Amino acid sequence: MGSSLPPQSTTDKPRNRRRAALYVLPFLLLGLFYLVILVWWGLDPLWGFVILPPILGVSAIAWVAFRHGFDRQP
Numbered sequence: 001m002g003s004s005l006p007p008q009s010t011t012d013k014p015r016n017r018r019r020a021a022l023y024v025l026p027f028l029l030l031g032l033f034y035l036v037i038l039v040w041w042g043l044d045p046l047w048g049f050v051i052l053p054p055i056l057g058v059s060a061i062a063w064v065a066f067r068h069g070f071d072r073q074p
Helices: 011-038 045-067
Strands: none
Touching: 011 045
């Protein structure tokens, strides 16, 4: 039994990447904003290197998920 999803055309790919970036960008900016605030309040800048990878990692996972359409597939 094959998939009931229609094949995606090559013109959909840039739009999907752009849509994924637009969905993830606010959360990425919010995480970076909080990181800047924490460092500005006096947190040791070394902790910024500890906090930054999870922010970037979760944003990358979210981008891949939105890019491949997890929100449109059952």
